[in-house]
Every structure is written in C-alpha cells, then in structure tokens.
Amino acid sequence: MIDITFLGTAGSAPTKERAMPAVAIEYDGNVFLFDCSEGTQRQLMEYSINPFKIKAIFITHLHGDHVIGVAGLVRTLALLNRVEPLYIYVPEGEEKKVNLLITFDNALINYKVVIKGIRTGTIFKGKTFMINAFRLEHSIKTYGFLFKENDKLHFIKEKSLALGLKGEMFSKFSKTGTMLINGKRIKLKDVTTIEKGKKIVYATDTRPTKNTVLTSANADLLIHEATYSDVLKDLAVQRKHSTAKEAATVAKKAKVKILILFHLSSRYADAEPLLKEAKSVFKDTSIAYDGLKLSI
Ligand SMILES: [Zn+2]
Ligand SMILES: [Zn+2]
Structure with a gap:
C-alpha cells in the first residue's frame, strides 16, 4: 500500500485554508517528501506524519514556495537528535543554494544531510520501487517525479x-x-x-507537457499543478504554470486512473470552478485540500 498525504496545496502564497506545496508518500515504513514549503514541519505534525521517518526530500525546483521549509525541518530534526542521514535531491546546479539554507546560521546539525544534484532518470532505488526524475517546463529548471513500484x-x-x-x-x-x-x-x-506495480506522478510547477503525458501513461495517480483557471490561460502561459483544464488534458491523454489538482493560486478561495472545468475534460479529477490522504 502506498499512502499519500497532501501537506500543502496552495501555490506561491499560503491562504488560511491552504499551506504551500508539499506531499508525503509513506511506503514500507519510510516517508518520501515531495517539495518542502515553508511550514511543512507543522503540517507533518498536523497530519500525523512522523518526521523521523523521512528518508529523502525531493525538491522540484528552487522557487521559495517549494524549498524554504527545508531550513526549519533540518534544524528541528537536529534538536530532536536525529541520527539517520537525510537525503535531499535538488536539480543539478542548485546544491549550493540548498546547502546555504541549512548552514547559513551555523546551526548545530549533528546528523548527515546529503544534498544530491539530479538529472533526468532514476534517482532513487528502493528494494521494491524506484523514483525517476523527468524535466518539466517552468520558468527555471524544474523536475517532476515518478514513484514506481516494481512489477510483481x-x-x-x-x-x-x-x-x-x-x-x-x-x-x-x-x-x-x-x-x-x-x-x-x-x-x-x-x-x-505479472501484477503491475503502482505508479504515481508528481508534476509541479509546469506548463502541460508531452513529457508528463508520456511519464504518466496509465498511472494510478497523477498529482498535477493547476495554478489558474482556464479564464487566466494567458497568465498561465506567461508564468509557465498550468490551468485546471490543461492539467485535465494531460490526465486524459495519459489515461491515468485519478487526477488530483493542487498548487492553486491564492485567488481561488472557492476551487469549485477549477474542478468544474477540469471535470469537463477528465471525469476522475479531484482538487486536493490540506490533509487529504489516500491509499493506493
Ligand atoms: Zn510553485
Ligand atoms: Zn515555481
């Protein structure tokens, strides 16, 4: 069983209801964190994810709303006497910036934090699963992630x-x-x-891409950003984000089982219009909320 928890579902800026992006996958006793926005450590507590079980953090890109939370989380884990090393995967070339978040105040971090630069391909291999990175299309170098269980x-x-x-x-x-x-x-x-292994794709921040469609083919779950409604498509194009309708088109082309939209702009206090436009293209769509949990 793979347990997924949405820790934060807003993009760029938080709202009263939504924290900024972070998603936890619990598998085989470990936690894998995808993005780590400001306040992720509190969201972990709120939604009962044990931070000690975080094996690795996968950062899609170095925009603040996806990475600033690393600074606080690593310090808290040090205060709580973590011993296990913590792995942080970031787009290649961004290692120094993330290292600065961890070291700028000379905090006493008495466990190993290993920052690894990634490129396209398999970046993490477990006994019965792997995590692959694939390129997305955003204003800076950004990777999406595929969590794939081995076939049985x-x-x-x-x-x-x-x-x-x-x-x-x-x-x-x-x-x-x-x-x-x-x-x-x-x-x-x-x-x-052969029993096909489960497949989960995490794609944010990005324009809709062919690469995401190919990577998500027949996925059990696609988590895709939907920063804007299609009414603001020009803005989505300009800022290299997706509209809810565009995300639904990716899901439809890839024939995924479930689409969950997140990374919503703070202007959408009511996400209903986004859901409506996405569902007109792809029926099995939901909009994430903070604390949403599902098991597949
Ligand atoms: Zn973002
Ligand atoms: Zn971004």
Whole structure:
C-alpha cells in the first residue's frame, strides 16, 4: 500500500485554508517528501506524519514556495537528535543554494544531510520501487517525479504444482527465466502472471507537457499543478504554470486512473470552478485540500 498525504496545496502564497506545496508518500515504513514549503514541519505534525521517518526530500525546483521549509525541518530534526542521514535531491546546479539554507546560521546539525544534484532518470532505488526524475517546463529548471513500484511476479499455483516447483526453485526460476523440468524447457512467462506495480506522478510547477503525458501513461495517480483557471490561460502561459483544464488534458491523454489538482493560486478561495472545468475534460479529477490522504 502506498499512502499519500497532501501537506500543502496552495501555490506561491499560503491562504488560511491552504499551506504551500508539499506531499508525503509513506511506503514500507519510510516517508518520501515531495517539495518542502515553508511550514511543512507543522503540517507533518498536523497530519500525523512522523518526521523521523523521512528518508529523502525531493525538491522540484528552487522557487521559495517549494524549498524554504527545508531550513526549519533540518534544524528541528537536529534538536530532536536525529541520527539517520537525510537525503535531499535538488536539480543539478542548485546544491549550493540548498546547502546555504541549512548552514547559513551555523546551526548545530549533528546528523548527515546529503544534498544530491539530479538529472533526468532514476534517482532513487528502493528494494521494491524506484523514483525517476523527468524535466518539466517552468520558468527555471524544474523536475517532476515518478514513484514506481516494481512489477510483481506471481506463480500460477496449479501450474507450479503440476511441474513440482518448490523451495528455492521459485527464486532460481525467477532469475533465470527458463528451467529444465523433466527434460522439458519451461519458460517463466508460461507459469506466472505479472501484477503491475503502482505508479504515481508528481508534476509541479509546469506548463502541460508531452513529457508528463508520456511519464504518466496509465498511472494510478497523477498529482498535477493547476495554478489558474482556464479564464487566466494567458497568465498561465506567461508564468509557465498550468490551468485546471490543461492539467485535465494531460490526465486524459495519459489515461491515468485519478487526477488530483493542487498548487492553486491564492485567488481561488472557492476551487469549485477549477474542478468544474477540469471535470469537463477528465471525469476522475479531484482538487486536493490540506490533509487529504489516500491509499493506493
Ligand atoms: Zn510553485
Ligand atoms: Zn515555481
């Protein structure tokens, strides 16, 4: 199970109801944080995410609304005597700025903070999942992230029994792909089924892009920015953001299962018009709110 919590859902500036962008993914006992806006550490408390379990933070780009929260979070973790290293992934070339956020006041940080510059491709590999970065189209260098569970192989019970598969034979067969059983060469694909791993895409801040469509193909969840309504499309183009309708078009083209919009401009106290225009293009759309949790 992958648990997703929206910690902040506004873009650029907070409102009474919405903090700035940050999303937590809990998986296999670890927390992976996507963006870390100002106040994210309080949002973690508010929505019961254990900050000690944060393994890594993935920063899409170096606009303040996505990264300033790192400064406070690393200090609080130091005060709470964190021991585990903390990994922070940032677009390549931006490492120094993030390092400055952590070191500018000579705070005593007694655990390791590892800042890694990223490019397109796989940037994090877990036992049963990986995280890939892909380029977005914004006013500065920005990456989206794909959280992808590995596909799972299941042996078909009746066929395995009939062939007399047991014990270590299963793992050996999985590795080799074929096996000689009773003088007959058996192929792995003839005795197994594949369960597709879950796929979540996080895309902000950005114009709608082909790259996002390709990366999100058949995703279980697409989290996409919708800073503006389509009424303000000119502004979206100018500031390199997306409208709700444009985000819905990405979801439709990629044939994702669910689209959740966030990073809303503070001018939308009522998000209903954004939801309406997005749903006219892609039905399975929701608008995130702070504290929204879902499991897939
Ligand atoms: Zn932003
Ligand atoms: Zn931005």
